[in-house]
Amino acid sequence: MTTEAKNRELLLLFFEPDEKPDPAKKEAFLKNVMTGQITRATKKTLDQMLLTQIKYIRKTAWLAALMILLAAVLITKGSPDSVLQISALTPLLAFVTEIETRRSYAYGMAELEMTTAFSLRSIRYARFMILGLFDLAVLSGISLLIRKYIAISAMLTLSCLLLPFLLTMTGALLLERTAFGRSHPYGSGVLALLIAAGTEILLLPAGPLAMPLNKTLIMQDYAWVLEIATVLMLVTVIALFCTNVKQEAEMTTLWN
Amino acid sequence: MELRIDRVSKQYKNKIAVDRLSATLHTGVTGLLGANGAGKTTLMRMICGVLTPTSGEITYNGVPVSEECYRSVLGYLPQEFGCYPEFSGRDFLLYFAALKGMPRNEAEIRSEELLETVGLVDVSKKRVRTYSGGMKQRLGIAQALLNRPQVLILDEPTAGLDPMERVRFRELIGEIGKSSIVLLSTHIVSDVEHIADHILMMKGGQLLWQGEWKESDGSLEEFYLREFRE
Numbered sequence: 400m401t402t403e404a405k406n407r408e409l410l411l412l413f414f415e416p417d418e419k420p421d422p423a424k425k426e427a428f429l430k431n432v433m434t435g436q437i438t439r440a441t442k443k444t445l446d447q448m449l450l451t452q453i454k455y456i457r458k459t460a461w462l463a464a465l466m467i468l469l470a471a472v473l474i475t476k477g478s479p480d481s482v483l484q485i486s487a488l489t490p491l492l493a494f495v496t497e498i499e500t501r502r503s504y505a506y507g508m509a510e511l512e513m514t515t516a517f518s519l520r521s522i523r524y525a526r527f528m529i530l531g532l533f534d535l536a537v538l539s540g541i542s543l544l545i546r547k548y549i550a551i552s553a554m555l556t557l558s559c560l561l562l563p564f565l566l567t568m569t570g571a572l573l574l575e576r577t578a579f580g581r582s583h584p585y586g587s588g589v590l591a592l593l594i595a596a597g598t599e600i601l602l603l604p605a606g607p608l609a610m611p612l613n614k615t616l617i618m619q620d621y622a623w624v625l626e627i628a629t630v631l632m633l634v635t636v637i638a639l640f641c642t643n644v645k646q647e648a649e650m651t652t653l654w655n
Numbered sequence: 656m657e658l659r660i661d662r663v664s665k666q667y668k669n670k671i672a673v674d675r676l677s678a679t680l681h682t683g684v685t686g687l688l689g690a691n692g693a694g695k696t697t698l699m700r701m702i703c704g705v706l707t708p709t710s711g712e713i714t715y716n717g718v719p720v721s722e723e724c725y726r727s728v729l730g731y732l733p734q735e736f737g738c739y740p741e742f743s744g745r746d747f748l749l750y751f752a753a754l755k756g757m758p759r760n761e762a763e764i765r766s767e768e769l770l771e772t773v774g775l776v777d778v779s780k781k782r783v784r785t786y787s788g789g790m791k792q793r794l795g796i797a798q799a800l801l802n803r804p805q806v807l808i809l810d811e812p813t814a815g816l817d818p819m820e821r822v823r824f825r826e827l828i829g830e831i832g833k834s835s836i837v838l839l840s841t842h843i844v845s846d847v848e849h850i851a852d853h854i855l856m857m858k859g860g861q862l863l864w865q866g867e868w869k870e871s872d873g874s875l876e877e878f879y880l881r882e883f884r885e
Contacts, residue, residue: 506739
């Protein structure tokens with residue numbers, strides 16, 4: 400076959416009409432095209448979205464954790480006997496974290512954020528994960544610092560720090576489900592202050608859980624109770640957060 | 656392009672906000688008319704996937720509106736919206752561009768373009784909380800257009816706009832309607848009279864009337880008042 404003949408054959412192949420696709424499959428085809436296109440775009444920018452959320456988390460949320468770290472450093476240097484009283488600051492950190500995850504509602508942005516590709520649900524999960532991990536890292540750092548002054552296990556130290564934090568988060572998430580909590584987003588601040596005050600009273604040098612610096616912590620015998628309680632509370636907080644986000648997706652009570 | 660609303664209802668305890676409403680929207684501008692409390696906003700929220708219907712289904716090209724892929728082609732302007740206090744106009748658009756999955760470069764170019772279109776370039780670096788009601792509304796319209804939506808839902812978009820802004824807005828929407836599905840709700844008939852190809856009229860959660868409206872059909876406002884009086 401000459402080159403010209405081959406070219407003519409190729410041209411005919413291009414312009415010859417193919418069999419018409421089955422019209423019954425049109426909708427499925429359109430759906431696949433759209434979801435395929437969007438899935439590729441979404442995957443490409445998912446990490447971008449997470450980075451975006453880090454950028455849009457307010458500085459106060461980061462500063463709150465760093466302030467507690469600074470307080471821990473100052474207290475351990477100045478008054479090592481009171482080192483575990485740092486636990487009384489963690490409810491305030493929990494309050495700042497919880498408020499940051501639901502800013503959308505506090506500032507009337509929720510309805511708009513619900514209609515974007517990365518919707519409000521993703522935003523809340525992203526903020527919760529980012530701030531939760533950051534807070535955990537800071538508190539773990541503080542627990543290592545405390546262990547220099549008190550001879551107790553790392554897990555128990557972390558439990559002492561996390562329990563007031565998780566208790567505040569649990570209370571704040573439960574409050575979020577109520578009409579009062581939804582219309583008063585800063586109401587969980589009062590809860591945080593109460594838990595902070597209660598923790599402070601419990602851990603005062605002359606208080607019921609007083610612990611001399613170089614002696615074994617009185618509650619070390621019951622460390623396993625505290626550690627299990629911490630794990631259970633952590634699971635509770637995560638479960639409460641997930642169900643809250645799922646309920647908010649409907650927002651029926653908001654518009655009743 | 657087809658947005659299908661199939662026997663959709665929304666019930667809250669002892670109130671039916673939307674009652675078995677069916678309609679199919681195609682490319683072009685559809686005006687949704689009705690008095691306050693007719694169910695327009697509830698219907699629009701269901702179309703945007705913000706509210707789940709009690710019964711019935713809403714699909715876009717066969718895809719349920721609850722799916723993420725639909726939100727990628729959706730632009731929405733709610734009746735009221737807020738803003739984070741630290742955001743400027745530009746920050747607001749860039750934030751939503753990020754949430755709509757737009758790459759940074761594209762987001763910046765598109766935001767500039769839209770700020771120019773809605774006349775907010777001069778105040779784009781100022782905090783949104785310093786904006787007037789009309790400026791905020793224009794910013795909201797810009798936000799809805801970021802991702803060049805195939806489905807554009809606008810709830811009372813001309814509220815707070817002065818007469819000249821309303822004319823500009825109608826021209827903009829008319830242009831967009833040539834290649835997208837636009838649903839525009841209002842209780843001001845003149846907002847849709849000259850740009851809407853298709854009209855839906857709601858009352859008490861039900862669809863009172865739907866159909867094409869041409870200038871030769873006469874005054875839409877008179878027809879609307881007559882229908883609602885009956």
